[in-house]
Amino acid sequence: MDNVSEMPSGASSSRIYETLRKDLVRGRFVAGEKLAINALKAHYDVGLSPLREALNKLAAYGLLVQENQRGFSVPRLSREELEDIAHLRLELEGMAFERAVERGDDRWEASLLAAAHRLKRADKTVDKGDVWEQLHTQFHRTLVAPCGSVWLIRFIEQLHDQFDRYRRLGPNPPLIRQALDDQHHELVELALKRDAQAARALMDDHIQKSFEVALAHYQQHT
Amino acid sequence: MDNVSEMPSGASSSRIYETLRKDLVRGRFVAGEKLAINALKAHYDVGLSPLREALNKLAAYGLLVQENQRGFSVPRLSREELEDIAHLRLELEGMAFERAVERGDDRWEASLLAAAHRLKRADKTVDKGDVWEQLHTQFHRTLVAPCGSVWLIRFIEQLHDQFDRYRRLGPNPPLIRQALDDQHHELVELALKRDAQAARALMDDHIQKSFEVALAHYQQHT
DNA sequence: GCTTCGAGAATAATCGATTTTTTTATAAAA
DNA sequence: TTTTATAAAAAAATCGATTATTCTCGAAGC
Structure with missing residues (x-):
């Protein structure tokens, strides 16, 4: 400690x-x-x-x-668990986002744009505290918010916390942030287009990318 | 209380x-x-x-x-939540069972048969305590055990507990038990046949039936 | 040398009492 | 009558101290 x-x-x-x-x-x-x-x-x-x-x-x-x-x-980390968590995130967050795209209203669209904008802004400034992390969490929360399932959201947040134990083992350099943030904007675009299929596919890809970052950190770390 | x-x-x-x-x-x-x-x-x-x-x-x-x-x-009950829980059970338990069917070994097959047998036996005798309930929980636990995801199992068990708050609002009469138990044996059969698709379909149906029972209890209850 | 044992130290879990906050009951004011 | 204020009672949260368990380490036995 x-x-x-x-x-x-x-x-x-x-x-x-x-x-x-x-x-x-x-x-x-x-x-x-x-x-x-x-x-x-x-x-x-x-x-x-x-x-x-x-x-x-x-x-x-x-x-x-x-x-x-x-x-x-503090629970130990393992590659197997990281894979488990990432895979489940893929399934659950994909499912939730797909449903959100189908069900979200215009207020949701607005809050999505807002969250994405704030996140991008934080990207450019030097990160005092964990501003980017907070906004990133908030963005992902917003993505799935109107999925209609309280329990699904609960599990997704739990998995996020678990996932972040791995992802945050290492630094989060501007280049990686940039790449992920591009996807964030694409996610918003597809959400606004109401293309649930494509949205889910991109979400899968986004989580996959995050997984690779986290895995690299984990392997570095041990 | x-x-x-x-x-x-x-x-x-x-x-x-x-x-x-x-x-x-x-x-x-x-x-x-x-x-x-x-x-x-x-x-x-x-x-x-x-x-x-x-x-x-x-x-x-x-x-x-x-x-x-x-x-x-104690959390309040609502029809919306019951639907949420049942729907998620369908997704998660279906996913887990499908994977279990693909990955389970012969020891799993044996434990499945054992669990199903014990459950059927408890069916026929008068239920002292919650023997049937315990065995029923154990049976469902066994079904998904080799799915390969610790977190998925964790969520499924959590959902089971939540679901049971509804299902156990009312009695569990022999006729309903019988019907559900028939499905339990069919589930085992399909697992042994390694028919993942059919297994998942039946699991869906099984949870749907349980949902209807639980919903009836809930509506009776209010 | 290696294991086993036990006394003392360290730590976890629990208890009983205190403090803080909310709820209830009653009465005054609008 | 309804609302507001307030004091007493109840309940929740917290604290400080006690009890129970585990850990550490040195000595005795194998």
């Missing part, structure tokens, strides 16, 4: 959950590492109870592993 | 989680009900900390709703 976020000031319970979740996704903890609860308590400056409740939630969510009487640890 | 399970004796932490999970799935709590923590504490005879940790996990899992400073409650 090192270099983890400062806690935002304010109420504690869900705050610590969100902070930890982000730090886990960002890779601020080493995969496989056992969490020292007292260290967390000290670092994030929270009490034991809220902290443990957050850890329990994160374990149920799949960002931590809880072992019987031996605390919490 | 009424008529909930007695706690099995033994260690507390994960025990209370499992007990609560089962009681939620069984419908021992009324949908929408706010949980009185002190009452739970007294009934299950556990301390506050393990109880709260279990509730937090269940909320992350989707069997409870946690509201800011006002505790936990």
Whole structure:
């Protein structure tokens, strides 16, 4: 554990959950590492109870592993799991986007354009904090928002967090960002054209590309 | 809250989680009900900390709703959600079963036959406890076990628990059981024949039938 | 040398009590 | 009558301390 976020000031319970979740996704903890609860308590400056409740939630969510009487640890990474996650993202996000394209209304079109624009803007500026990451997450959220299935969205977000544990192992240099961002705009275009088939195909390709980036990072990392 | 399970004796932490999970799935709590923590504490005879940790996990899992400073409650039911869950089950379980049929080995075939047999046996005897339910869950678990995706299995089980909140609103009379159980055996047959296409089609039909049963219970119930 | 054992230290889990927040009940004001 | 204000009660969240379990490391036995 090192270099983890400062806690935002304010109420504690869900705050610590969100902070930890982000730090886990960002890779601020080493995969496989056992969490020292007292260290967390000290670092994030929270009490034991809220902290443990957050850890329990994160374990149920799949960002931590809880072992019987031996605390919490960060799940290990494996190529097999990355492939599993990417493949499922392909299936689920493809399905969701296809449905979104069929069902989304004009307000959706507007929010898509907005999200894509903001993302492109962030692309060009130097990234203070995780602005690009946040906007990227928001963009993908928007893509599938009107798919009509609350549970599908839930699973997709869960998979995104898992996927990002791999993708964010390495840097996200401008060139790769650029390439992915081009696809983001194409996705918007196809959505506006209401071409569900092509939209899905491109989504598949987009996830495939992301997978390759993440895999490279993973292999570098080990 | 009424008529909930007695706690099995033994260690507390994960025990209370499992007990609560089962009681939620069984419908021992009324949908929408706010949980009185002190009452739970007294009934299950556990301390506050393990109880709260279990509730937090269940909320992350989707069997409870946690509201800011006002505790936990049982999620409401809706026809829309039931349709959502059933539809996703169709997609995910179909996908998983198809893959399982392609990838399962002879040990899988054996365990399938075993699970189906045990389920049929339980069918004929009077159901003490939830023997049939347990075996039914186990059977479906076995069907998709060799699909090769840990995350897919995880989501499917989560959806099963959600689906069962609806399906178990009403009784499960012998006639319906019989009909569903016939399909279980057909599923096994197609799996042994390695007919992935037909297997998936039948799985779709099976889930559709279950959905109709669950929907009837839901409509009766409101 | 290698394994097994056990005492002490470290850590996890749990408890009981306190603090904070929400809900309820009652009464005053509009 | 309805709304607003407020005090008391209830409930949720959190804290500090205790208990139970696991881990560490050195010594004894094989």
